[in-house]
Amino acid sequence: MYPENLLINLPTVITFSRILLIPIFxxxxxxxxxxxxxxxxxxxxxxxxxxxxxxxxxxxxxxGVLLDPVADKLLVISALIVFVDMEVIPAWIAIVIIARxxxxxxxxxxxLSKDIVIPAESGGKIKMAAQIxxxxxxxxxxxxxxxxxxxxxxxxxxxxxxLIGVISGFQYFIMFWRRLL
Numbered sequence: 015m016y017p018e019n020l021l022i023n024l025p026t027v028i029t030f031s032r033i034l035l036i037p038i039f040x041x042x043x044x045x046x047x048x049x050x051x052x053x054x055x056x057x058x059x060x061x062x063x064x065x066x067x068x069x070x071x072x073x074x075x076x077x078g079v080l081l082d083p084v085a086d087k088l089l090v091i092s093a094l095i096v097f098v099d100m101e102v103i104p105a106w107i108a109i110v111i112i113a114r115x116x117x118x119x120x121x122x123x124x125x126l127s128k129d130i131v132i133p134a135e136s137g138g139k140i141k142m143a144a145q146i147x148x149x150x151x152x153x154x155x156x157x158x159x160x161x162x163x164x165x166x167x168x169x170x171x172x173x174x175x176x177l178i179g180v181i182s183g184f185q186y187f188i189m190f191w192r193r194l195l
Contacts, residue, residue: 025068026078032060032085036092043096043153050096051153057089058146080126083134086142087115093149102152102165103172111145111176114183121190130193137182144175 035057043050064082068074094108118138125132151168154160 023068023073023075023078024071025064025073026075026081028060028064028067029078029081029085032057032064033088035060036088039089040092040096043093044100046157047153048157048159051150051157054089054093054146054149054153058150061086061142076126079131080123083122084119087119090142090145090149091115097149097152100156102156103169107172107176111172111179114176114179118183118186121186125190125193128194130190132186132189132193135182135185135189137178137185141175141178141182144171144178148172148175 035053039050039053039057042053061082064078068078091112094103094111097103098105098108122132148168148171151164151171155164155168
């Protein structure tokens, strides 16, 4: 199923680039939120690109299956930490989202060690889309480039992402236990 002779391939390099963009994002998001939004958007788009290339070129590897969601989580977690530090979002929302991400990632690692692949499901994908959208909207609001209050929209999307994340997290645990038994 996984071509292990291709551990480092183009999709994996693209995934690593997403991780490498995180410190750049964090360093500019505070003072230049519009540039931070651009970097975050580029990093988010690499998620679509690496998956598309991996599937199309049949270069899906165990490393890629494991690293891709970790890169996504690191990107979103970094934005949440920046927002908490900027006092833009309540810390408890970030804690719930981050805890869910660690629990699901840990579950996927355990599952992979037992040769159980837990693919991303629709709830997780919706959660990720809502997280990315909320981060971008909040950053654009912080940039003050338009005279519209976008914060309410961004925080509502973040609440939605948190709720969907908790629900999909339970679904991942149920899926794991069913495959384990």
